[in-house]
Each structure stands twice: as structure tokens, then as C-alpha cells.
Amino acid sequence: MKILNIITSLGDGGAEATLYKILSNNQSHHNHFVICLMGKGKYGKKLIERNINLITLDLPRGKITTKSILILFKTIKKISPDVVQTWLYHADFIGGLISKIIGIRKIYWNIRTSEYFSKNISLKTKLIIKINSYLSHFIPNKIIYCSSRSIRIHEKIGFAKKSYLIRNGFDHILFKEDKIKKKIYRKKLNISEEDFVIGFISRFDPIKNHQLLIDSINLLLKKDFKLKNVKCIFIGKGIKDNKSINYLINSANLKKTFILLNQKENIFDYMNILDLHVLPSHGEGFPNVVAETMCCGVVNIARDVGDSSIIISDDNLIFNDNSKELSDLILKIIKIKQSKIDKWFEMKNNVRKKIISNYSINKMIKDYYSLWLIK
Numbered sequence: 001m002k003i004l005n006i007i008t009s010l011g012d013g014g015a016e017a018t019l020y021k022i023l024s025n026n027q028s029h030h031n032h033f034v035i036c037l038m039g040k041g042k043y044g045k046k047l048i049e050r051n052i053n054l055i056t057l058d059l060p061r062g063k064i065t066t067k068s069i070l071i072l073f074k075t076i077k078k079i080s081p082d083v084v085q086t087w088l089y090h091a092d093f094i095g096g097l098i099s100k101i102i103g104i105r106k107i108y109w110n111i112r113t114s115e116y117f118s119k120n121i122s123l124k125t126k127l128i129i130k131i132n133s134y135l136s137h138f139i140p141n142k143i144i145y146c147s148s149r150s151i152r153i154h155e156k157i158g159f160a161k162k163s164y165l166i167r168n169g170f171d172h173i174l175f176k177e178d179k180i181k182k183k184i185y186r187k188k189l190n191i192s193e194e195d196f197v198i199g200f201i202s203r204f205d206p207i208k209n210h211q212l213l214i215d216s217i218n219l220l221l222k223k224d225f226k227l228k229n230v231k232c233i234f235i236g237k238g239i240k241d242n243k244s245i246n247y248l249i250n251s252a253n254l255k256k257t258f259i260l261l262n263q264k265e266n267i268f269d270y271m272n273i274l275d276l277h278v279l280p281s282h283g284e285g286f287p288n289v290v291a292e293t294m295c296c297g298v299v300n301i302a303r304d305v306g307d308s309s310i311i312i313s314d315d316n317l318i319f320n321d322n323s324k325e326l327s328d329l330i331l332k333i334i335k336i337k338q339s340k341i342d343k344w345f346e347m348k349n350n351v352r353k354k355i356i357s358n359y360s361i362n363k364m365i366k367d368y369y370s371l372w373l374i375k
Helices: 014-024 041-049 066-079 089-102 123-135 148-156 179-188 210-223 243-251 267-271 288-295 308-312 323-339 341-358 361-372
Strands: 002-007 031-036 053-056 083-087 106-111 142-145 163-165 196-201 230-235 258-261 276-279 299-303
Touching: 002 014, 002 066, 002 089, 014 031, 014 041, 014 083, 014 288, 014 361, 031 041, 031 066, 041 053, 066 089, 083 089, 089 106, 089 123, 106 361, 142 148, 148 163, 179 267, 196 210, 196 267, 196 288, 196 323, 210 230, 210 243, 210 323, 230 267, 243 258, 267 288, 276 288, 276 323, 288 299, 288 308, 288 341, 299 308, 299 323, 299 341, 308 341, 323 341
Parallel strands: 002 031, 002 083, 031 053, 083 106, 106 142, 142 163, 196 230, 196 276, 230 258, 276 299
Antiparallel strands: none
């Protein structure tokens, strides 16, 4: 069977990482092909190393040209796939539409978000979403979602009820607690073993809401002057020299508290630095970073976006878009580590167990393969 995946980009993102996991753990004799509307990116290079057939159209972000449509049409026709699986709104639209015109019988859309209907999303993307809601009734056989919230939201705005839930899966061998790495990387960043380290791992984007965490840390340190040993790390694409983030940190006089790093290939090593991971985003689908850090034994707190509350499965660790509420919750967790050490280690052990029990990478891959084989 020939399976063609069409994806918008192959940069450092959740959809891209999931596609790579599926194709790099090939459990059959299927022939896999990938067409990326943009360039190779982080995962394109990895796919090539795995000898996956990759074609890139090298389009600028958000721009589809007549030439690219013709190339895509000819390429899909030449491959003549049995299954076309598209990833993200733009690829769902153009990849799905062309595949339907060519006559591909099995077309599956992949939708990876649940909150992308806000002021943070461009009008162009909102238009694509609206068009897709109409086309969803005619083009895809099934629409794959990675979060139950995403299904509810998309069906509510008019997407066809062809929903197929496949939750993301994680490699608990790769993502694990490593006390040696923790010491090495803390030393590398001049962080002491006694420091309580808070982190947020994400690219820079207004929807990720870094400001909420900065404001909350500011309140936290004003509230309790004894908290001299708190550090906060942001890691992700476009973070280190970001003017907006640096301005907010410097304005609050928090330069000594924050460490800013761009994306890291070995992110699992850096996750070991953290005591607490915070997800302040306005919107997510299935936030991989929550599950990955939990797999490393890192306690997580999050806003109720995407499936974050389902992954964490503890209402006491969910907060609203309120800096005081978040700072209070962070302080509560710091005090647990300081004065209730048995409870602290119980929390760390439980978060890893939750991911291993509920989000196996093998189950995710099996679910995709089962879908492709449906007649």
C-alpha cells in the first residue's frame, strides 16, 4: 500500500513530531511518501535519514501559488497513492482538494488544534478553516483529531461528523527522568541543585501566552521575598533574543530569574532540569510538551486548553488566565517540595505513570495503521 502524507511544514511542532514518530516506526511493508508545502525543516532532515520519500515545495508560509498547485497535482498523480493523509489546515485544504479531483478514494484530514478561533489567528487562516468546514462534508473519509475538545469545537462550527480520535503517543524510553543529566544541565546553565526551576517549552507565538507566566513569577517573588532560589526557563524557537519577552522580563526586573533558550535537539535532556512545567497557552490541541515533561517525572500545571486537563487529570493543577491564580498555584507546589517531600516524590512518580499507562506510542501508531486499512 502507498501512503502519502501531505503536511504544511516540517519544522519543530507537534504535528510534525507525530508524523515523524509514525513513519520512523514503520510496522508494515507500506511505502510511505511525504510532500511538505514548505521546506525540509527539522523533521524533513530526519525523514531523509530514515530513507522516507520526501518532496518539498519550498513555499513561503501561508502562500499557495498556481505553480505549486500544478506541481502538487502532478506529484500526487505520479505517486498514485492508495491513501492520502493531510496534516494541518492548509494541507487539508489544498492537499485534500487536489486528491479528491484526482480521484483518490481514501483521504484523511488531520486537525491538530482546538482553540485557533481567536484574535491571535490570521484572517487568512480563519478563512481556510471556514472553507474547510464546508469541504469536510465532501472531501475526507475521516477527520483525525488528537484531542476530544478539538472534535467538539470543530463539529460545533460546521465540520462534518466524521471524527476519528487518535491521541498522541510518547516514547517513555527516550523521555525519562535522568538525575545525572539534571546535574549536568543545571550546572551548564549555572542553576544550583537547590533552585526550584519552573519552565515553559514552546516556540514564541502570541497564542502561547508567555506573558502570563512572566507576570505570575513577578507576583510570586513580590509575594514571598524568601523565594530567592526560583528560576524560570523558556525554551523554544524564537525565544532567546525575542524583543517582546526580553522587554517584559527587564521591565519587571526579572533578568536574574529568567533563562531564555532557543529550541534544542535534545529537549528531553533539558526537561530534566525542571521541577515544574507550566502551560499558559490560550490554545492547544493535544499539548505534547505536557505529556513529554510528565514522562520525565516533571509536575505539570496548565490552563484548560486542548486536552491538557485530560492529560494531567487533576483539577487542582488547572488554572485560569489569571496571574494571581497562577502565582498562588506555583507557590503551593513550591511549598509541597519544601515541606512535604514524600508527597512531592509521589507526585513525580504518578505523572510518569499516567503517561506510560494512557499514551503509548505503540497504540498511537497501531491506531493510524488500522485506519488506513479500513475499506
